[in-house]
Amino acid sequence: MSPTLSAIAEVMIFVLGSSAVFFLNLNNKWSKWGAILGLLSEPFWFMSAWLSKSWGIFAVSFIYTISYIIGLYNFWFKKQMKKRKK
Secondary structure (H helix, E strand, C coil): CCHHHHHHHHHHHHHHHHHHHHHHCCCCCCCHHHHHHHHHHHHHHHHHHHHHCCHHHHHHHHHHHHHHHHHHHHHHHHHHHHHHHC
8 A cells, every 4th residue: 555545544434434423412403414424435434444354444444334324214214204294
């Protein structure tokens, strides 16, 4: 992994990943953005884990991705579907 690519990945993981956790725990109207930010951070997790051959982190990235997709569904789509039914 080139130092530049590694540095970019680490900065994006820090910014997007920590922002995702922060927003998800606000428990207000901004919480829904945590799932989006988390999903945006996942490609950097996968890239970093693959290039460094950190297979445990690579595997757990799948679990995080699935979790963020569930959050995306719950925050963005499930509520809109309920509104349409009313």
